[in-house]
Amino acid sequence: MFRERDAWRYDPPYDFYDSDGLPVKNPELFFAVREERGGLAGFYFFEPCGDALFYGLGLRPDLTGRGLGERFVRAGLAFAEPIHGRRxxxxxxxxxxxRAVRVYRRAGFVETGRHSEAFDGYGPVEFVDMEKPG
Incomplete structure (x- = not known):
């Protein structure tokens, strides 16, 4: 899965999400989403954090901006529930x-704060912290 994802290239400013072949931390927490023909369409990431579940995801670049986001987000949540419980x-x-912030809001997430992280080649990047009650 990760080699396929390494080939993904997003248009700016979304190229921030290009993996550039960097090693993945905790690969056991990732789940591949495959097309009928077997190609990687996206992935989910779930990491238990206390009473919460940290959720990450990605869609292949050619699938973004086509109205698939909310359904993809909700499908990941449904997939995680039998594994991690309702939380x-x-x-x-x-x-x-x-675009993603709007999708997460439509899927029931609310903003709980903001923080910044520094990244090589990008400098400080502001993030929106979001939460969906269990």
């Missing part, structure tokens, strides 16, 4: 990614 779900999304 509060948290995520962080780059503030510039207004």
């Amino acid at each position: 509060r779900v948290v995520l962080h999304v780059a503030a510039f990614n207004e």
Whole structure:
């Protein structure tokens, strides 16, 4: 899965999400989403954090901006529930990614704060902290 994802290239400013072949931390927490023909369409990431579940995800670049986001987000939540139980779900999304912020809001997430992280080649990036009650 990770080699396929390494080939993904997003248009700016979303190229922030390009993996550039960097090693993945905790690969056991990732789940591949495959097309009928077997190609990688996206992935989910779930990490238990106390009473919450940290949620990450990604869609292949050619599938973004086509109205698939909310359904993809909700499908990931439904997939996680039998594994992790019904619990509060948290995520962080780059503030510039207004499309994703809107999708998460439609899926029931609310903003709980903001923080910044520094990244090589990008400098400080502001993130929106979001939560969906369990």
